[in-house]
Amino acid sequence: MRSAKPARFSKLARFSKGAAWLAVVVLVAVTITFALSRIVPADPARLAAGLEAGPEQVERVRQDLGLDDPIPVQYVRYIGGLLTGDFGDSLRTRGPILDDVVESLPASLELIAVSFSIFAVLGIVLGVVWAYWPRGVHAVLLRVVAVAGAAVPVFWVGLLLQILLAGRLGWFPVAGNLNHEAAGIAEVTGAGLLDALIARSPSAMWEAARVLFLPVMTIVIHNIALTIALMRSSLADQLDQEYVRAARARGLSEWRVVMVDALRNALNPVVTMLGLQLGWLLGGVVIVEVIFSWPGIGLYAFSSFQAFDYNAIMAITVLSTAGFVLVNALVGLIYPRLDPRIQEGG
Amino acid sequence: MSLLVVDGLTVVYPGAGRPAVAGVSFEIEAGRTLAVVGESGSGKTTLALALAGLLDRRARRGARRLEVNGEDLLSAGRKRWRQLRRTDISFVFQSPVNSWNPTRTMKAQVKDGMAASGRAGRMPELYDLLGRVGFEDPERRLEDLPHQLSGGMLQRVSIAVAVIREPALLIADEPTSALDSTVQSEILAILGELRREVNLAMLVISHDLSVVSRVADDVMVMYGGKAVELGSRRNALHSAVHPYTKGLLDSVPSLDGERKTLLPSMAPGPLPAAGCPFAPRCGLAVDECRRTEPDLAPVGATLAACPPAAAASTYTSGSPSASTRSSTPASSTSEGSPGCSDAAGAEGPP
Ligand SMILES: Nc1ncnc2c1ncn2[C@@H]1O[C@H](COP(=O)(O)OP(=O)(O)OP(=O)(O)O)[C@@H](O)[C@H]1O
Ligand code: SF4
Ligand SMILES: [Mg+2]
Numbered sequence: 005m006r007s008a009k010p011a012r013f014s015k016l017a018r019f020s021k022g023a024a025w026l027a028v029v030v031l032v033a034v035t036i037t038f039a040l041s042r043i044v045p046a047d048p049a050r051l052a053a054g055l056e057a058g059p060e061q062v063e064r065v066r067q068d069l070g071l072d073d074p075i076p077v078q079y080v081r082y083i084g085g086l087l088t089g090d091f092g093d094s095l096r097t098r099g100p101i102l103d104d105v106v107e108s109l110p111a112s113l114e115l116i117a118v119s120f121s122i123f124a125v126l127g128i129v130l131g132v133v134w135a136y137w138p139r140g141v142h143a144v145l146l147r148v149v150a151v152a153g154a155a156v157p158v159f160w161v162g163l164l165l166q167i168l169l170a171g172r173l174g175w176f177p178v179a180g181n182l183n184h185e186a187a188g189i190a191e192v193t194g195a196g197l198l199d200a201l202i203a204r205s206p207s208a209m210w211e212a213a214r215v216l217f218l219p220v221m222t223i224v225i226h227n228i229a230l231t232i233a234l235m236r237s238s239l240a241d242q243l244d245q246e247y248v249r250a251a252r253a254r255g256l257s258e259w260r261v262v263m264v265d266a267l268r269n270a271l272n273p274v275v276t277m278l279g280l281q282l283g284w285l286l287g288g289v290v291i292v293e294v295i296f297s298w299p300g301i302g303l304y305a306f307s308s309f310q311a312f313d314y315n316a317i318m319a320i321t322v323l324s325t326a327g328f329v330l331v332n333a334l335v336g337l338i339y340p341r342l343d344p345r346i347q348e349g350g
Numbered sequence: 351m352s353l354l355v356v357d358g359l360t361v362v363y364p365g366a367g368r369p370a371v372a373g374v375s376f377e378i379e380a381g382r383t384l385a386v387v388g389e390s391g392s393g394k395t396t397l398a399l400a401l402a403g404l405l406d407r408r409a410r411r412g413a414r415r416l417e418v419n420g421e422d423l424l425s426a427g428r429k430r431w432r433q434l435r436r437t438d439i440s441f442v443f444q445s446p447v448n449s450w451n452p453t454r455t456m457k458a459q460v461k462d463g464m465a466a467s468g469r470a471g472r473m474p475e476l477y478d479l480l481g482r483v484g485f486e487d488p489e490r491r492l493e494d495l496p497h498q499l500s501g502g503m504l505q506r507v508s509i510a511v512a513v514i515r516e517p518a519l520l521i522a523d524e525p526t527s528a529l530d531s532t533v534q535s536e537i538l539a540i541l542g543e544l545r546r547e548v549n550l551a552m553l554v555i556s557h558d559l560s561v562v563s564r565v566a567d568d569v570m571v572m573y574g575g576k577a578v579e580l581g582s583r584r585n586a587l588h589s590a591v592h593p594y595t596k597g598l599l600d601s602v603p604s605l606d607g608e609r610k611t612l613l614p615s616m617a618p619g620p621l622p623a624a625g626c627p628f629a630p631r632c633g634l635a636v637d638e639c640r641r642t643e644p645d646l647a648p649v650g651a652t653l654a655a656c657p658p659a660a661a662a663s664t665y666t667s668g669s670p671s672a673s674t675r676s677s678t679p680a681s682s683t684s685e686g687s688p689g690c691s692d693a694a695g696a697e698g699p700p
Contacts, residue, residue, distance in 0.1 A: 245448065246443060246445060246449060247448055247449060247450055247451045247452070249399075249443070250443050250448070250449040250450065250508075251451070251459070251462070251463075252404060252432075252435070253402060253404055253435055253440075253441035253443070254435070254462070254463035254466055254467075254511060254512075255432055255433075255435040255436035255437075255463070255466035255467055256462055256463070256466050257466070260462060264462075265451045265454065265459075268453065268454075269451065269452075342453065343452075343453045344453060344455075344495060345452065345495060345497065
């Protein structure tokens with residue numbers, strides 16, 4: 005029936021299937037963005053040449069950028085570039101887009117990683133507490149958080165926090181990232197907290213945490229609501245299952261019953277949703293970065309939109325799509341650990 | 351002294367009008383088996399869970415006495431109950447499939463159960479026991495996930511894990527009703543044999559009288575949360591007094607032929623707010639039945655909660671089987687319950 009070899013083989017098969025799937029999704033995304041960028045009425049050559057440029061200059065730019073070639077040729081050239089990691093040049097900064105992305109990515113990754121870890125862990129813990137002790141003051145509070153957090157738009161939370169905690173009370177900087185020079189540390193990764201850690205400078209760490217606080221809080225408040233609510237309902241469902249009662253009947257401690265048996269099963273939908281949330285964050289971080297002038301990929305995307313820097317927009321779309329798909333592929337690897345039945349179906 | 355003493359046990363679920371279990375009293379002696387019979391919703395599972403401290407947290411439980419091994423459990427906290435489940439009280443559930451976490455291997459879960467009763471290092475004994483109850487190659491098969499094993503196999507594991515800790519009391523809530531009939535008899539045989547070996551007291555729940563007649567020493571019939579008849583198996587099956595018990599017996603296909611009568615108005619309508627819960631379906635009901643709730647009282651050879659039937663039986667006390675016949679619900683046309691001619695049993699109620 006089941007032996008080790010076919011299982012390993014199917015694992016490999018599943019992995020390659022996943023990779024192929026990922027490539028297809030990214031290719032579709034690239035194609036759609038490419039098509040859109042050629043459909044919109046704005047003339048990229050005109051934009052790139054600048055407002056004062058005469059018609060010949062615009063034509064020269066068009067030729068330079070290869071925009072006078074037939075669309076299929078442009079498409080193939082673009083895909084070919086992507087395969088070698090070449091996203092083209094930015095019309096705005098004039099440099100290779102890849103350089104811009106590499107420059108702004110660490111700040112975004114830092115913001116996303118810190119926010120995500122906080123709302124994932126805290127959301128799970130609070131959801132478990134709520135499911136296990138469904139009555140009491142804490143349950144009322146959690147219900148408020150779960151409803152309000154999800155209902156209030158993220159820009160509203162951000163602006164409110166900014167006005168209140170930074171503007172009025174002055175506890176946190178209004179906007180911007182850590183200034184490495186002022187904090188007296190070297191810029192190694194570009195992520196403030198990490199650089200402060202590398203430099204082992206407590207004061208820089210403190211500063212980095214302070215600048216992170218408001219944007220992180222904004223993302224956490226918005227996202228934790230869903231995590232708490234889903235964790236609660238999922239675990240409450242599991243705790244109602246007969247196997248939980250049967251485990252108690254066998255004399256298992258509450259900790260084992262809840263944490264080993266029920267929680268593991270209850271985590272399944274939560275992990276799915278956290279994966280989606282993380283995927284959304286890759287694109288959804290834009291608003292937060294704009295509000296707090298956080299110099300990450302979101303702010304870069306925003307500026308590119310304003311300048312109709314179509315190369316940069318396409319690059320960011322492709323990257324965030326790839327990120328989204330990749331995150332979900334990783335989530336797919338977690339499932340069989342939570343529910344071994346999935347392994348067989350594969 | 352009885353191993354289990356239950357006196358006036360009542361369980362109320364929040365929001366429910368009537369208690370799910372209403373003032374039930376009985377005792378089980380060591381080595382004896384009590385079968386609890388009754389239709390769906392009569393409170394059998396609730397009763398069983400209350401005896402193992404496994405009720406929902408929201409359920410309210412009250413009793414005059416609740417004792418296991420002479421220990422008063424009315425004041426036992428959650429810790430004490432867990433301790434009892436580890437050493438003294440074992441439970442086998444109705445659905446073997448739902449008794450196990452679907453995402454963990456049987457071995458992991460069985461080990462958890464063994465560790466809970468302090469037998470982590472004694473898995474080989476469990477493998478032996480499993481082998482004896484017809485579970486082949488236990489060491490390897492337990493590596494499987496629950497859904498890879500059949501219901502009968504899973505129930506064998508449940509029973510083995512329950513029995514190996516040598517509890518004083520084994521509670522089995524419809525242990526065979528989720529299984530098909532050949533497997534049912536195998537499981538019943540296993541239960542009976544192990545029970546004799548360990549000499550434990552057993553409470554078996556069933557809605558199936560044939561199960562009862564195979565394993566029980568004593569029988570308690572429940573209706574609407576109340577115990578309506580209690581007696582030795584022989585008496586409860588053959589010289590039953592309560593109209594509901596008799597209806598139950600009549601609805602079992604009789605051994606000698608086609609005759610088979612169902613209880614009048616089998617539709618499970620709502621129970622009356624007061625009085626005898628069976629009154630809406632009872633052919634003997636009088637006005638008094640709708641006013642006062644009858645309690646178990648000795649009638650003939652059993653205890654029954656039905657004053658009119660008791661009265662009828664004293665008029666004709668010379669022939670209990672005649673009295674049984676005369677109080678059969680009106681719509682019943684049955685001439686004989688399964689093999690009930692030897693009605694005058696010698697055993698008394700427990
Ligand atoms: N967790 C619960 N919360 C509220 N009411 C419940 C709960 N469990 C059972 N009940 C109610 O209590 C009554 C008795 O139910 P119980 O499960 O004890 O009956 P049962 O005799 O075991 O029935 P079955 O043969 O269907 O298993 C029913 O009316 C049922 O609806
Ligand atoms: S005769 Fe009265 S007390 Fe007896 S079962 Fe019928 S309704 Fe209940
Ligand atoms: Mg039941």
